[in-house]
Amino acid sequence: MQKILITGANGFVxxxxxxxxxxEASLIAAGRGTRRLSIAGSNxxxxxxxxxxxxxxxxxxxxxxxDAIVHMAAISRPDECEQNRSLADQVNVEATRFLLEAAAxxxxxxxxxxxDFVFDGQQGFYREEDPVGPVNxxxxxKVQAETLVKNYPHEWSIVRTVLVYGAxxxxxxxxxxxxxxxxxxxxxxxxxTDQVRTPTYVGDLVEGIVAxxxxxxxxxxxxxxEDVRTPYEMAVETARYLNLDTSLILPVxxxxxxxxxRRPLKTGFDISKARRELGYQTTPFHKGLAMTFA
Numbered sequence: 001m002q003k004i005l006i007t008g009a010n011g012f013v014x015x016x017x018x019x020x021x022x023x024e025a026s027l028i029a030a031g032r033g034t035r036r037l038s039i040a041g042s043n044x045x046x047x048x049x050x051x052x053x054x055x056x057x058x059x060x061x062x063x064x065x066x067d068a069i070v071h072m073a074a075i076s077r078p079d080e081c082e083q084n085r086s087l088a089d090q091v092n093v094e095a096t097r098f099l100l101e102a103a104a105x106x107x108x109x110x111x112x113x114x115x116d117f118v119f120d121g122q123q124g125f126y127r128e129e130d131p132v133g134p135v136n137x138x139x140x141x142k143v144q145a146e147t148l149v150k151n152y153p154h155e156w157s158i159v160r161t162v163l164v165y166g167a168x169x170x171x172x173x174x175x176x177x178x179x180x181x182x183x184x185x186x187x188x189x190x191x192x193t194d195q196v197r198t199p200t201y202v203g204d205l206v207e208g209i210v211a212x213x214x215x216x217x218x219x220x221x222x223x224x225x226e227d228v229r230t231p232y233e234m235a236v237e238t239a240r241y242l243n244l245d246t247s248l249i250l251p252v253x254x255x256x257x258x259x260x261x262r263r264p265l266k267t268g269f270d271i272s273k274a275r276r277e278l279g280y281q282t283t284p285f286h287k288g289l290a291m292t293f294a
Contacts, residue, residue: 001026001043004213005066005108007051007099008073010036012172013113013164016206017070018044021213028064032073036170051095061102068109068213071099074142078117078261081138092141093148100152109155109216111209114142116162116197116224121264124196128160128220128273136261146220157212159205162224162267163231166202167292175199176292179235183244193232193251198268200224201288204281211278221278222269227285234285241289 002025008014009029018029019039029037030049037046045064050056051073061069074092075081081088096112103110117139118132134140149156165174173181175191182189200223208223229237232251239246254263274280283291 002068002213003028003064003066005030005061005064005069007031007049007069007071009046010170011072012166012169012174013202013205014072015169015172016166016202017072017209019169020206020210028060028066030060030073038169051098052090054098057095057098058102061099061106061108065106066108068111068216069099069103070111070113070209070213071096072113076115076138078136078138078263079259081141082136082261085137088137088141092138093144096145096148100148104153107154109213110149110152111157111159111212112145112149113209114146114158114160115139116160116267116269117264118143118146118160119264119267121266124266125198125268125270126222127270128222135264138261139264155216155218157218158220159209159212160220160222160269161200161205162269163197163199164202164205165199165234165288165292167294175231175234176238176289179238179249180242180244180293183239183242183248186248188248188250189235190250190252190257191232191235192254192257192263193230194253194265195230195263196266196268197229197231198224198226199229199234199285201283201291203291204283208274208278208280211280215278217278221274222271223274223280224269224271225285225288226271226282228268229285237285237289242293
């Protein structure tokens with residue numbers, strides 16, 4: 001049975017990935033603070049870990065000696081990264097460096113989860129080989145971390161994804177569930193109309209990661225949905241599906257919001273490589289929406 005270390009296990013995708021892998025792998029689920037996983041089992045050990053503590057990272061990997069590492073932990077809120085660049089550096093870059101150093105001593109396969117925010121948003125529907133050019137500090141830290149991963153001396157993969165959604169596990173929300181909560185509370189919700197994405201159903205992303213783990217397939221991989229949506233369109237479709245008041249959803253642009261961090265306007269991925277080489281399949285947005293609120 002393969003032994004896999006998953007960082008960010010308490011998070012939205014982390015919970016799903018642990019649930020998916022628990023029947024077939026021995027898992028070391030690492031997260032910040034107390035355990036918030038929705039599953040239990042003899043094949044899973046939870047480790048509270050400060051990834052910015054180099055000695056703690058080396059000790060954990062030395063103790064467990066995983067065959068593979070899936071590194072998902074990050075500060076992923078762009079505004080927080082913009083306003084606290086030092087912390088973003090520590091969590092998104094230095095922690096990745098510490099994990100790679102420790103992993104190199106055991107030769108573990110290293111899979112790093114990245115983001116569409118490594119791109120500038122001018123072109124959209126990016127392929128794996130397209131040049132990166134982040135427009136905010138969050139994206140810049142992920143580019144730096146990707147560069148570290150590319151220099152890892154053993155097997156590695158980088159998975160980039162886009163605006164992940166699905167039913168929340170362990171209280172982790174996403175755009176669809178936040179939309180529902182606000183509208184049910186009668187609150188107005190401002191949502192971007194000028195950002196184009198290919199939103200990703202969480203189950204699809206997890207299956208893509210599992211396929212990579214099975215194959216130990218190297219290189220960069222784009223795993224997202226295929227249907228093109230703006231966040232505003234996602235919110236409106238959610239409201240209509242749940243018979244909630246769409247008039248509470250207020251269309252805004254980036255210029256209206258004046259957030260600390262810029263967002264790339266047009267991302268979305270070309271996923272033909274993953275389809276061809278991994279058999280990656282996507283859930284249509286209307287089906288993913290229904291599954292989110294099943």
